[in-house]
Amino acid sequence: MFIKFKDRGLSPLFIIVSIIIACIVLPSVFIFVRLIHPPTQAWQHIKEFVLLDYIKNSLILVLGTSVVAGILGVFFAWSVSRYSWRWNGVLEILLFLPMAIPPYIAGYVYGGIFTPFGTLDRILDRLNITPIRIDILSMGGAIFVFGIFLMPYVMLVTKGFFERMPKNIEESSLLLGKTPTQTFFRVILPMARGALVGGIVLVMLEVLNDFGLVEYFGIKTFSTAIYTTWFGLSDVDSAIRLAASLMSLVIIILLIEQFFRGRGKLSQPRAVADRGKKRKASRGYTLIFYGVTSLYIAVAVVIPMLQLLWWSLIAKQTSVMRRFVSIMANTLFVGVLVTVFVIISGILIGNLHRLKPGFLSKIYSRIVILGYSIPASIIAIAVFVSFVALDRSLAGIYNTLGLKSLFLSGSVIVLVFALTIRFMAIGYNNIESGFSKMGKNYYEASKLLGRGEWQTFYYVDYPMLKPALVSAAILTFVDVIKELPLTLILRPFNFDTLATRVFTYAGDEMIHEASVYSLLIVGVSMIALIILMRIKNGVKHD
Amino acid sequence: MKKFVFAIFVLVASIGLAGCSQDTGDIVNIYTDRHYDTDQVLYDKFTEETGITVNVLKAGSDELLEKLENEGKDTQADLLITSDVGRLYRAGTRGLTQPFVSAVVEENVPKHLRATDNMWTALTVRARIIAYSLERVQPQELSTYEALTDPEWEGRVLVRSSGNIYNQSLLASFIALNGEEASKTWAQGIVKNMARSPEGNDRDQMKAVVAGDGDVAIVNTYYVGKLLNSSDKYEVEVGEKIGVFFPNQETNGTHINISGAALTQHAKHKEAAIALLEFLTGEKAQSDYANANYEYPVNPSVEPSELLQSFGDFDIQEIDLSLLGEYNEEAVKIFNEIGWK
Numbered sequence: 001m002f003i004k005f006k007d008r009g010l011s012p013l014f015i016i017v018s019i020i021i022a023c024i025v026l027p028s029v030f031i032f033v034r035l036i037h038p039p040t041q042a043w044q045h046i047k048e049f050v051l052l053d054y055i056k057n058s059l060i061l062v063l064g065t066s067v068v069a070g071i072l073g074v075f076f077a078w079s080v081s082r083y084s085w086r087w088n089g090v091l092e093i094l095l096f097l098p099m100a101i102p103p104y105i106a107g108y109v110y111g112g113i114f115t116p117f118g119t120l121d122r123i124l125d126r127l128n129i130t131p132i133r134i135d136i137l138s139m140g141g142a143i144f145v146f147g148i149f150l151m152p153y154v155m156l157v158t159k160g161f162f163e164r165m166p167k168n169i170e171e172s173s174l175l176l177g178k179t180p181t182q183t184f185f186r187v188i189l190p191m192a193r194g195a196l197v198g199g200i201v202l203v204m205l206e207v208l209n210d211f212g213l214v215e216y217f218g219i220k221t222f223s224t225a226i227y228t229t230w231f232g233l234s235d236v237d238s239a240i241r242l243a244a245s246l247m248s249l250v251i252i253i254l255l256i257e258q259f260f261r262g263r264g265k266l267s268q269p270r271a272v273a274d275r276g277k278k279r280k281a282s283r284g285y286t287l288i289f290y291g292v293t294s295l296y297i298a299v300a301v302v303i304p305m306l307q308l309l310w311w312s313l314i315a316k317q318t319s320v321m322r323r324f325v326s327i328m329a330n331t332l333f334v335g336v337l338v339t340v341f342v343i344i345s346g347i348l349i350g351n352l353h354r355l356k357p358g359f360l361s362k363i364y365s366r367i368v369i370l371g372y373s374i375p376a377s378i379i380a381i382a383v384f385v386s387f388v389a390l391d392r393s394l395a396g397i398y399n400t401l402g403l404k405s406l407f408l409s410g411s412v413i414v415l416v417f418a419l420t421i422r423f424m425a426i427g428y429n430n431i432e433s434g435f436s437k438m439g440k441n442y443y444e445a446s447k448l449l450g451r452g453e454w455q456t457f458y459y460v461d462y463p464m465l466k467p468a469l470v471s472a473a474i475l476t477f478v479d480v481i482k483e484l485p486l487t488l489i490l491r492p493f494n495f496d497t498l499a500t501r502v503f504t505y506a507g508d509e510m511i512h513e514a515s516v517y518s519l520l521i522v523g524v525s526m527i528a529l530i531i532l533m534r535i536k537n538g539v540k541h542d
Numbered sequence: 543m544k545k546f547v548f549a550i551f552v553l554v555a556s557i558g559l560a561g562c563s564q565d566t567g568d569i570v571n572i573y574t575d576r577h578y579d580t581d582q583v584l585y586d587k588f589t590e591e592t593g594i595t596v597n598v599l600k601a602g603s604d605e606l607l608e609k610l611e612n613e614g615k616d617t618q619a620d621l622l623i624t625s626d627v628g629r630l631y632r633a634g635t636r637g638l639t640q641p642f643v644s645a646v647v648e649e650n651v652p653k654h655l656r657a658t659d660n661m662w663t664a665l666t667v668r669a670r671i672i673a674y675s676l677e678r679v680q681p682q683e684l685s686t687y688e689a690l691t692d693p694e695w696e697g698r699v700l701v702r703s704s705g706n707i708y709n710q711s712l713l714a715s716f717i718a719l720n721g722e723e724a725s726k727t728w729a730q731g732i733v734k735n736m737a738r739s740p741e742g743n744d745r746d747q748m749k750a751v752v753a754g755d756g757d758v759a760i761v762n763t764y765y766v767g768k769l770l771n772s773s774d775k776y777e778v779e780v781g782e783k784i785g786v787f788f789p790n791q792e793t794n795g796t797h798i799n800i801s802g803a804a805l806t807q808h809a810k811h812k813e814a815a816i817a818l819l820e821f822l823t824g825e826k827a828q829s830d831y832a833n834a835n836y837e838y839p840v841n842p843s844v845e846p847s848e849l850l851q852s853f854g855d856f857d858i859q860e861i862d863l864s865l866l867g868e869y870n871e872e873a874v875k876i877f878n879e880i881g882w883k
Contacts, residue, residue, distance in 0.1 A: 042871075049878040115746055116753030117776050133755075137741035218703045218741035218883055228705050231604035232874035234632065314773045322579065381608060388612050405616040489605045493571060493597035493618070504577030504600055509743050509765065512773055 017352045020345045021364050024421045027382035028370050031247070034240045042235040046242070050225065054242075058221040058249075061142060061214075062204050068147025069203045072296065073154025074196060078184070079289050080155075081162035084278035091293065093533055098300035099152035100525030102482040104212030105502065105518040106149045108511055109304045110136050111216065112311070119307060137217045146207050148300045153206070154199035156471060161195035162188075164437075198429065201257045205372050205425075208246060211485065212503075222246045226375055236381075243378045250373035254366075305522070311515035321516075323496065331481060331497040331524065334416060339477045341420040342427035343469055349428060350435040351461075355443070365432060372425035376485040383418040384409060384490060415490040422486060423479050427472035434468025470536040477532075478525045498524070568594040570814040573610065574623035575603035576801055580834040588821050594814045603629040610638045610806060620809040621818065623665070625801040626707045628714065630662040631867025639804040644816050650823035650841045655800060657864060664800035664863075665822055666837035668764045669856065670712050671796060672787040675751050679758060679785070686790045687716075687797070690758065691731025699732060700747040700756040703740035704877035708762060708799065713876060714869035715797050718861050722872065730880045740883045745769060745777070752783045762799075767836025767849055788856035795859040799866070801837070 076095050085091055101109075113119045114136035121131045135141065165188070173183040189196075211223045222242060230239035281289060346368075353365040371379065387409035391398070398407055408414060438461065446456040484499050491500065498521045505514035574581070577600045585596040599606070603624040610617055610633070622639060624630055633639045634657070641660035648656070655664035672684055690699055702709065716725040737756030747759035748769060769781030788796040803822070809815055821827055828839040833847045845851070 042875075045875055045878065111742065111746070115742065116749045116755065117780055121753075122776060131753075133753075135738075135741075137746075215705065216742065218739065220883065224705060228874060231602075232705070232710065233871050234604075236608075322582070377605070380605075381612075384609065385612055388614075388616070391616070404618070406613060406618070409613070410618060488601045489609065491599070493599050495599075500600070508577060509745050509768065 011356075013348060013352050014356070017349050017361075017364060020349065021367055023417070024367060024371055024424060026386050027374055027379045027421070028247075030382035030385065031240055031244055031374065031378065034237060035244055037237045039241065040235055040237055042229065042233045043238040043241060045233075046225070046229060046238060050220065054220055054222055054225045057139070057219055058208065060139060061146070061219065061221060062207050064139075064143035065146040065150065065207050066200045066203055068143060069151045069154050070196065070200050072147070072151045073199060074158055074189070074192070075292065076151070076296075077155045077159035077162055078188075079281075079285075079293075081159050082278065083281040083285070083289075085281075085289070093530055094297050094301060095155060095293070096152045096529055096533070097526060098149045099478055100522045100529060101149055101300075101304055101518075102212075102484075102499075102521065103146055103149050103206070103210055104216070104484070104506075105308075105515075105521070106145050106304060107142070107213035107216050108506060108514070108518075109307045110141065110145055112511060113303070113307060114141075119310075139217075139219060142213060142217045142219055145213065146203075146210070148296070150203045150206055151296075151300070153202040153475075154196065156475070157199035157202070158192055158195045160433075160471070161192050165191070197257050201253055202426065202429075204253055205250060208250065209372075209376060211377075212506075222249075223375055226377065230377070240378065243375050246375060247373050254369060254373070258366075305519075308515040308519045308522070311512045312519055315512035315516050327496045327498060327501060328520075330495055331499075334412070334419065334487070334497060335477050335480045335524075335528075337416050338419045338423065338480045339427075339473050341416070342424055342476045343431070343473060345420070345424060346428040346431035346472060347457075347465070347469075350431045351457075353432065354435045354438070354440060365428075368428045369425040371421040372423070376422065376483075377489070379418055379422055380486050380489045383414060383421075387414045387417075410492055412492055412495065415487060415492075418486050418490055419480055419483060422483070423476050426479055427476040430468050430472035430475065431465070434465045437468075438464050467536050470532050474529055474532045477528050481521055481525055481528075568592075568811070568814050569597060570594055570620050570811050570818050571597045571599070571618045572621045572623060572818075573599050573601075573606040573619045573806075574621075575601065575606060575629075576623055576625050578835055580830065583834075584822065584827050584830055585818075587827070588818055591821070592814075592817060594817065596818065607633055607636065607638060611636060615808045617806060617808050618810070619806050620811045620815040621803055622806055623801065623803045625799075626711060626866075627662070627664070627800050627802055627863045628707065628711055628867035628870045630657075630802050630804050631864045632870070633804060634659075634661045634864075635867075638807050640807045640809070642805040642812075642816055642819075644820055646820040647816075647823050650820070650828075652840070652842060654860070655840045655863070658862065662802045662804040663819060663823065664802045664840045666801045666831050666835070667798050667840060667858075668762045668800075668837055669788065669796050669798045669858070670708055670760060671763055671766075672758050672789050673748050673751060673761045673766060674758045674785045674787055675754075676783050676785045678754075681785060681787055684758070684787045684789065686793055687712075687760075688728060688790075690760075691728055691735060695735045695758070697735065697737055698757040699735045700737050700750050700759040701732065701740060702743060702747060704874070704882040708744075709760075709882075710870055710873045710877070711799050711866045712760070712797050713873035714866045715859055715861060717869040717872055717876075718865040719794055719859070722876070725873075726876050726880060729876055729882055733880060733882050748784050749780050752780045763838075763850065763853060764836050766853075767847075770849060771836070786853045788854065790859070791857055795857040798838075798858045800840070800863060 080088070080092055080095070111118075114134045124131050169187065169191070170183055173187045174180065178186065209223060211227065214221050214224055222245070226239045226242045226246070229235055229242055349364060349368060353361045388406060391406045391408050395405060398405060404410060442460050442464070443456055446460045451459070482499060484503055487497055488500055488503060491497070498517050501517040502514045502521065505511070505517065582598070585598065588594065589596055599619070603626065606622065607629065610619060610622065613619075622630070622633055630639070639661055643660060647663050651663050655667070656662070672690070674681070674684060704710070713725055713729060716728055737750070744761040744765040745768065747761055748765070750756055751759045763786065766781060766784060766786055769777050769784070772778050772781070790796055803819055805812065805815055823841055825841060825844055828841040828844040831837055832839040832844060832850070836847065836849060838846050838850060
């Protein structure tokens with residue numbers, strides 16, 4: 001039966017993938033339909049008074065953050081993958097940990113340290129030093145926070161590239177008389193640009209989508225603009241217009257990424273075997289590395305953790321931990337479920353892309369990223385509207401089954417769905433690169449030897465894909481745990497997660513209480529990171 | 543492989559089940575943007591007294607309105623509670639709420655804290671006041687919101703960004719009282735006198751006053767209470783160095799905003815919802831609101847907390863509170879035009 005389908009190009013895989021893609025496209029359709037509405041008066045007002053500022057601020061923020069995260073990320077990725085250090089494994093985990101701290105929480109932490117009567121003031125006060133005033137709630141401060149805490153996204157991607165790069169390229173360059181520095185900047189870095197841009201794109205998307213931090217820091221960006229337009233001016237159409245501008249910006253960024261990646265692929269080495277052993281670094285480099293790394297870990301891990309810990313300790317414990325068990329259960333439930341869905345969909349789409357590299361499957365593999373380019377608040381409404389429509393069309397069935405009228409949209413299903421399409425891009429990027437490295441040879445060999453699809457996947461593809469799947473799972477799970485706007489609006493009654501608790505406390509300026517839950521988010525993410533890193537490293541050494 | 547397929551099946555089945563919550567017994571479903579733990583305590587007390595279950599969905603008020611609108615007649619929400627009257631008004635104009643009549647609520651809440659068309663009732667009141675440095679400012683120097691635009695306050699005024707609803711409502715009240723031009727001039731004057739470009743929240747403004755970055759800040763009384771009762775002793779110190787001044791006492795009164803509640807248009811548990819409103823505006827709940835959350839009670843037979851009493855009595859702005867909602871959009875536009883970040 002499958003063969004018949006295949007003759008017509010309609011394999012079950014293709015059909016399932018098409019359904020997944022249709023779901024992902026859903027919110028975008030919503031946006032484009034709304035774009036047909038003529039511009040409102042408010043849109044005129046926005047264009048005249050604020051749009052230019054929004055664009056300028058967003059660009060400065062994105063570029064500044066990319067530079068900080070890019071330089072740091074490449075430095076750490078290169079150092080860790082090329083040289084051997086004492087406590088290598090621990091160092092690597094420490095360098096990834098900042099990813100577990102959501103930028104909005106980091107923003108509150110650094111705000112709390114540097115604002116008047118903040119932690120810094122208190123320490124200086126104890127030491128009888130006149131306080132210094134650093135205006136952290138500014139553009140510079142925002143770039144600092146984003147850059148520091150989003151660095152691991154760049155590191156994760158570039159490190160993978162450096163590790164697969166054969167040693168002979170570097171050796172040839174050195175033999176031909178270039179110094180190690182020249183070799184790095186003239187040979188290695190240009191080769192790594194595809195991976196680097198891939199990591200930076202993730203950082204850019206995170207920054208463009210952030211709302212909490214820019215709101216607190218008082219920086220007007222696209223995402224704050226979408227909020228004030230939608231809610232302040234109660235003009236959904238203009239908000240969607242803004243969202244569409246943001247989407248085009250993101251699509252341009254993605255096209256640039258494709259361009260770099262495409263060219264990078266030509267020179268991307270296939271051989272992994274002759275990676276060579278990790279070297280010992282020179283004295284000077286060792287000094288720089290330990291200096292920069294300890295400074296980074298202090299700023300991005302130790303200081304924020306201490307601050308959160310201290311705040312948690314002075315939080316009024318009266319009702320902070322109310323319903324804690326259900327909050328934890330909800331968070332893990334949503335996190336695991338969405339991660340599983342993202343991984344399964346990613347495998348299906350990636351596999352189709354690999355086995356049938358046609359025009360349609362290429363488009364499919366690009367569309368996946370759409371969910372990540374749309375502001376979360378817009379996805380929320382788009383998904384919600386679609387589910388309400390679905391519910392209404394199923395009203396007859398609900399009646400016979402005795403279900404509530406908005407059964408799906410009032411349940412956690414709509415939340416899981418929205419989160420899955422939102423974070424598909426993050427997971428898929430990793431899975432796709434895993435597939436592209438594998439090629440088709442092993443698959444075909446297995447099929448020739450008489451194994452079926454499932455068996456081939458399980459015994460041949462899956463073990464090779466495992467490292468990529470683990471990376472995808474890390475990124476997706478941590479992002480879901482941190483996610484805010486979608487969860488806030490799409491969750492059912494009495495459904496709290498760690499992130500929504502942080503939001504509700506922080507929104508009410510109860511930072512001490514909020515930090516209890518921030519710490520829990522960081523803790524859960526850290527445990528997930530450590531577990532997954534171990535799985536991944538285990539795979540590597542096999 | 544079978545295990546894998548089975549695992550997926552279990553996952554899917556479990557979300558299906560998670561979606562089924564039974565709809566039996568007396569319940570009332572609330573959409574609220576108030577997220578205080580004290581509110582939950584009140585709901586629990588209500589359940590204890592009446593046996594009516596209270597389900598809560600907390601999110602931003604605007605998102606809740608959007609959700610309510612899309613759900614239409616199928617909504618499960620019975621009550622909409624927001625910490626800003628503008629949103630209640632907006633819900634009314636979008637046809638998302640319905641008038642309700644309850645003799646008990648009418649008795650509990652004075653007329654000027656209820657909608658003229660019975661669309662909503664206030665639950666608590668906060669005043670937007672001038673917090674000043676006890677060291678550098680004499681209360682005699684202060685008079686009105688308008689006077690803060692005088693040249694003598696140049697570089698001394700602190701206030702948060704215009705994206706904040708409290709500032710939008712404040713400006714909306716000026717539009718209602720003084721008209722658009724005068725309000726625009728006022729906003730421009732404040733921007734000119736700002737000590738720094740707006741950042742941080744209300745607590746941050748007061749900290750900056752005590753640190754000497756500016757001398758006065760426009761903040762809510764509620765946050766002064768939060769500082770003075772903070773679990774962090776430094777914040778308490780900041781609170782103690784702050785004076786509370788109720789502006790416009792000689793003219794049109796201090797600007798207030800309310801937390802309030804409205805019955806949704808398609809409420810399915812109308813009676814239970816009204817019972818909850820009667821409970822929340824009643825003496826017991828009101829004194830909890832007042833004592834635990836530093837908000838002013840709406841029920842005149844309940845005394846404000848000692849702390850609030852220490853701030854002194856004040857005359858409130860005498861306008862129809864619905865106007866704050868009506869002029870909200872105008873206020874946002876003015877902020878954008880004159881560049882109040």
